[in-house]
Amino acid sequence: MTAKILSILEVELTPQSKTMLLSTLKNLLFFLIFLISPIITTQDYHPLNPLTPSELIQVQTIVKNHFSSPYHSVSFHYVGLDEPEKSIILLWQSNLDHTPPRRAFVIARFDQKSHELIVDLLTNSIVLDRVYDGHGYPIQNFQEEKAASELAYSYAPFIASIMRRRLKLEEVLCMSFTVGWFGEETSRRIVRVMCYYLDGTVNFYMRPIEGITVTVDLDEMKIIGYRDRIMVPVPKSDGTEYRGSMQSAPPDSTLKGSASLEPSFKLEGHVLRWEDWVLHLSFDMRAGLIISLASIYDPEKNEYRRVLYRGFISELFVPYMDLTEEWYYRTFFDAGENGFGLCAVPLVPLKDCPENAVFMDGYFTSQDGTPGYIPNVFCIFERQAGNVMWRHTELGIPGQMVTEVRPETTLVVRMVSTVGNYDYIVDWEFKQTGTIKVTVGMTGLLEVRGSMYTHKDQIQEEVYGTILAENTIGAHHDHFLIFSLDLDVDGDANSFVKSNLETSRVNGDISPRKSYWRVSSETAKTESDARIQLGSGATELLVVNPNKKTKVGNHVGYRLFPGSAARPLLSDDEYAQIRGAFTKYNVWVTPYNKTEKWAGGLYADQSRGDDNLASWSLRNRDIENKDIVLWYTVGFHHVPCQEDFPVMPTLTESFELRPTNFFEHNPMLIERQHKEIISPAKYNVSSQ
């Protein structure tokens, strides 16, 4: 991304009336979608469930009372579950009498200060109120972004700039952009407002009004800087349309169910059970989709075994490569500045997800503490993509032809977050063989720069991008998505093992061969041993449980099969790169620490790099036989091309976590016993 706008998904939800929610929704475009999507009860208790609307209202009431003042109003920037410690969750899982606490973590601004609050929902009280005095600011909420954008419309110099360009003010659409940090000594909480021209298109991102910079102080909500530097043509609206309804022969393709229409998975509240997998799904306004407590049933051991305690997208770093005044600062952190969950969009049945999909809703908090609502924020579906789980044809046995083929069916949990112009499609896919595959699809609209050029031959200067259409430059940029993967392979205490495949020379006459490769495995002792720059080198990365072995003596483990190995091309001393230093290595491992959740820092907006994964890791803590967290970054460098205009074909990257000596054999060949499954208490009950 980029910018964010007041979500029309936000609705007023008061404790008095849940029916008001529905009546407000009636006017919204997606109401019908909501009605036809399966209704899921979200009441089943689980200590990792996201806060419910009534809990969000409870938080609002408690925090507003706490900050009651005639002079200032409190502004909410983050409200989410204050997750209980892992030990407490695991204790509860084995014995449901140990009910964990139920608390909210809140970041609110009051009197120009960021407050961190912990609200206890059982005792109805605030148990912590700490003022944050470090660098950086919390997620910007939709309301302040909208208010900042709207300042421009009545600002005389801005109106004059629009007139000078002979544009119609009523067709101008402004948005606010986070500004990063470029070495300033002191900081104010500011945004830049950039404007676009509608006038005949909905694809306003293709029609930037270049040359104008409006700087707004968010706390004072006033314009504190203005410059109109250059005039270039607004690109034409021709060829920017992407709506099927505006085409003479609109496409009517829809997604058919690709597996059984009767879902073979079960949702009990937020607990999802499919084939041998059981896991918990949650929505968070910063992270979006969070997968927790994923365990897989081992038919040979006849018990559930732990795999992934928690997995989510911790941060997205999207730096642009344009040095001009209106562009240089665009070095966005889409989760920490804008809220990757906050920007999630309702999934469209039969389009975003096939007909066998089941949907879940998500709730977030608006500026004044009121809950907002995103229907269909996740979809869950069984997928048969026509792939083969395993196969073999045996022609070697006289008189027999043996052919055994197992088609692959997988389960997908999907979320789409549209951070301004870019749409990120995030799939967590679970396979029967124990593999977890994560895929990120990138589509949506490019961030383009208006330009005087209509043909490449005219361009003599550096334009920092590709000419896509007349007057339209697609700016070079990167996307780095960092995943936090708290693997708990058969328990908390895990180690990170690098298995290097090393060329070995053959000495003497032991073989006609001169060389071969062998595996040299190395267990990372401290964090510095586990910082990995992926390349062409042959290294296998595993998280193993050093306390558990298979029958023939291999350590049980899960292996990371990375996809992209892209790394930043910014210099290490570049301010944006200091802030996004988690991209310096593709892989990091840290000891589990409840507070180390956001790889770009808790306060990512205008952060200075003093609180992020790279800075935490400097402590170089022990990570051997500990509860560890694996961090992996999926990266893309994007040189736009004309096919990306006016809307981008999806580009995907994926990675896998594959069981590696975790099972005794291929688990899909182990015969199922009488399914008296030994599992944590929670997974034995159908509902509480």
Next chain:
Amino acid sequence: MTAKILSILEVELTPQSKTMLLSTLKNLLFFLIFLISPIITTQDYHPLNPLTPSELIQVQTIVKNHFSSPYHSVSFHYVGLDEPEKSIILLWQSNLDHTPPRRAFVIARFDQKSHELIVDLLTNSIVLDRVYDGHGYPIQNFQEEKAASELAYSYAPFIASIMRRRLKLEEVLCMSFTVGWFGEETSRRIVRVMCYYLDGTVNFYMRPIEGITVTVDLDEMKIIGYRDRIMVPVPKSDGTEYRGSMQSAPPDSTLKGSASLEPSFKLEGHVLRWEDWVLHLSFDMRAGLIISLASIYDPEKNEYRRVLYRGFISELFVPYMDLTEEWYYRTFFDAGENGFGLCAVPLVPLKDCPENAVFMDGYFTSQDGTPGYIPNVFCIFERQAGNVMWRHTELGIPGQMVTEVRPETTLVVRMVSTVGNYDYIVDWEFKQTGTIKVTVGMTGLLEVRGSMYTHKDQIQEEVYGTILAENTIGAHHDHFLIFSLDLDVDGDANSFVKSNLETSRVNGDISPRKSYWRVSSETAKTESDARIQLGSGATELLVVNPNKKTKVGNHVGYRLFPGSAARPLLSDDEYAQIRGAFTKYNVWVTPYNKTEKWAGGLYADQSRGDDNLASWSLRNRDIENKDIVLWYTVGFHHVPCQEDFPVMPTLTESFELRPTNFFEHNPMLIERQHKEIISPAKYNVSSQ
């Protein structure tokens, strides 16, 4: 792979009676499969069509007459289409009156010599007979492999070895393995025979009889070497079963159609037409599936535009990393030694391919020239995997929520080749957006070594693999599959462009930024400029047409999005690596040359590396603005794990060819005109 066995798919097909074919087939297991598969007429003429059964018989007759001798019989090792020159094909496409010649290329052995023959099918004559006197031998045919394997059963020392191990001779199953080359001065055409123990399993690959080496001279068909070196236990058959029918609760999963059951593609003979794509499919006993003449309709230009003249798997290099006497030589070339097409297997409807799949058959030549038959060798199906072609949700426009989503439907052409133990699933997938995605799935059975060890803790020496089960070591090995991709982007004359993304420091005060990246593009002049080792470096690789530009001035092109960047870990002076030197770089570009088809050399068996991609490329020819061929290698290093036992979950790698400034815009947003399509003559006619 490994070894190959007499295919039960081979049937006697005489010119007299096509009905004999069916009657022979009646006893075969897959007969039913054949009956229910859609019958496709393969009579539509196209000069790239594979040789028909009657043409194969014509070749057999002509060649047998040519070599008529009372002392020697001729042995067929390769029969395939002698492809007309590209210029002749293109001329024919534009004017069907220019009928290209119809010739077969044959490699046959006669009197211990390899003959290359060109047989003209129109004049019924041999127009070339050249004796090959270089290093290496042609593809081994099933019959000689079977004969070699069977020599062991009656060889007294071998029988004694089996007795000494207290094994039942009737449960021993032998197979022949190609031997590579390890610096010997002179060579004979030999194989090694390795044996396995059935006795209660069909998964004999998990039950090697270790320690015995039988060397067979193929031309003399006699044992010329024998050694019984060590005795280790044959691994147990427990846990090796993979047949559903042998399990108490057999799986009944089948693949449902994931898109329309009425195929929306058209097959006219071997020409496949789907959405905007048109292409030709062919089967070759060495390469397997060959894609030719793939062109895409451009709705804006209202014409078909050329993309890929030809694409196929040119070679597979599979070196094992075990130095022991029975293993060191296993450095297989699965296409050149065994025939990747010859090893193709009939695809199982509803298992290998979904219910909306259409099947095609393939023909090959047996040792004596008789055509063999592989039913269902390809399947073609539309896939809706639940993915999104492109989407965007726009919340930025007051009072509107715009959501446009286009689900993705693709077309897949699939082949499976089972080269002994390994099953390779090869998918060529065509997307509406112009992308060609190629995916290789690897499954099947590991090549394991018998061992005395039953637990890892007992192992003190180097065992060159992972202990997978009692007495079973999964040997370390690699797979390198090299694709030959003759891109003709909008015509023959293309260039290869490396676009390096380079960090650039910001000088002076022009921006608060200290760095950014820029694109530095470099057109490869000669072959050495185009040898690429992929790594973490940021380089985009494009094939462009330097003579064609888009309206805004970009060169039209297709970009290679590589998947795997794996490279060999063998030393450069390793004999196997000299033979498989095409793996040294992930990417190569050569000028189009009709004879440069097989990256491991035409005579790969016991080759010495003097005729392969690396040696051709030494000439360092001009490749700028020429008809060029792109070579890309998909590589895997395989450290087996217990989940791979007794059958491996599929592991996939893929790469894409994506249009990049080829279209003026995203092609799926261009409105279709009245579809009076300007296309080559061939594609305007429905059948000839």
